[in-house]
Amino acid sequence: MDRKAIPQQAGLCWIRPEQWQRLLEVAEDRDRLEKSWEEWQAKSLEMIEVFATRNILIQKVEVDVEALIDWCHQREKTVNASTRAEYVTALMMEQKKAEMQQTTRH
Numbered sequence: 388m389d390r391k392a393i394p395q396q397a398g399l400c401w402i403r404p405e406q407w408q409r410l411l412e413v414a415e416d417r418d419r420l421e422k423s424w425e426e427w428q429a430k431s432l433e434m435i436e437v438f439a440t441r442n443i444l445i446q447k448v449e450v451d452v453e454a455l456i457d458w459c460h461q462r463e464k465t466v467n468a469s470t471r472a473e474y475v476t477a478l479m480m481e482q483k484k485a486e487m488q489q490t491t492r493h
Contacts, residue, residue: 394444398475399431401447409452415467448475 402410407424411417421427435445455474456466464470 394442396444396446397438398448398472398479399435399445400471400475401431401449402427402452403449404428406452410466413452413456413466415465419468446479448478450474450478 402424404424407427411420414420421430435447438445450471455471458474458477459466459470462470464473
């Protein structure tokens with residue numbers, strides 16, 4: 388089977404519009420983020436399309452900013468691009484684990 392036929396998957400930290408300002412307040416890298424949620428959304432959707440052309444499917448992972456802050460504090464980390472990516476990966480792994488547990492309960 389051709390490996391290119393199976394798309395790779397990755398997660399994208401997806402922030403709700405009403406939480407965008409809070410993210411900007413706490414993010415160490417706020418100066419590298421878009422000033423508005425609308426700008427960020429447009430850039431993110433464009434990135435999803437670019438990755439799709441490379442056979443990489445991007446899953447939007449909705450992130451609650453307060454939960455992200457708590458997660459970072461528990462690990463003594465600051466909120467930045469790297470920790471947002473780590474957090475999304477952790478959420479995706481939890482989701483996959485839960486799905487696997489449900490399929491094995493039959």
